[in-house]
Amino acid sequence: MAIDAYRTAVVTGANRGIGAALVRALRGRGLLVHAIARTAEPLAALARDTGCVPHALDVGDRAAMMAALDGVEADILVNNAAAVATGGPSYETTVPQMEDLLRVNIAGVINGLAAVVPGMKARRRGHIVNLGSTAGLHVIPGMPAYGMTKAAIHNLSQTLRLDLHGCGIRVTEIVPGRVETGIHLRLMADQAAARRAFYDDYASLQPEDIVAAILFVLDAPQRMDVTLMEVMPTDSIYGGAAFAKRAGA
Template identity: 60%
Template structure:
């Protein structure tokens, strides 16, 4: 598989975790990568390590996104940015948390599409990769509003395939189960207790696993669009409701 057809990529939420892992793999693949996060300081080490182009940008602001990304002629857009997950039940989710999740997970993704997709469609070449979650397709307690936004990403990815029919632009949703990024720690007030509950003794996915999946779908022949890929740990049952603890 080859990425020779692509030259430039944009990765949001690139400062750490899955986003940083994707940036590393894309740079190894020879792409010019714009690594997007809210703070340029968070991207400094990654830029020094990989040679990516750090870009401080709040993707919830439409005009700023159009100005920063609209002229890049990006061949690849990875919508990875996601707001922090906080635990609780739906009716107790604070208005601030609702706004943040909606702004980043939904409005941010739509803003990036508005900046990048017209150019892709005009050139007849491009690939959009949306990072979803198994929580968006299978109900799990503890993260209702986050799961709602990921369900919307699932629907958006399918709708994009219809909207872009005949343009040659490919769309992929990658839907991971539990990945050891630290995001789960926000589900509990005690972060160390969260680490024990969600990571210790579990053979979870790693950010590099998701980055390798991104490279696979990008490198597939142009005639092949991996429209939906669900990736879960071997020990996590379908939908994520059960997870075997090995130790």
């Protein structure tokens, strides 16, 4: 089912970056878009610019999500909201950081599904797009706790296809590499140093690149489900051949 046959979309993490760019693109295609984010002011500005329906709430709040989307006949759900934690070993992740990661990156996705999937099943139409991360598929130093939650989303996206088999609902996981959204700046206390470390002198992906990927999978014919799409910057790779020297060498 091409995107033009859909009427209503729900986008989380819609106040900036990929989410905001996607809201603009979907509105440009004529869809009614329910935009969800925690910060009310930029969300209200986006609503004024695009005509989307804003919902200022925490995706980790099941009751708030269910109330906001009650009666919404969503054809598209894009689980884009994400939390990150400062870099470092997994055992240095603080309790507040871990709670935030679990609430947003895992519970937030489940809550979005709970709010819209029963209606999709009843109507036998819909497309769920989960935003994963290369950190969830590959070992990337410096963000193990975040990567763990994104690995969970990879597993969820696969099992969700089993749960919805025969319902006509498509499930896609988009797995971006580094996208210049500003989220990486939260990984370091020194923002200028973070920008130098992650963005300056690098040709990172831009939010519109990931939006283009999402529109591609949404526009595919109903018989075609792009289940997993990894999108990397051309100049970026993962892996490597790090080899520690023997003690005393």
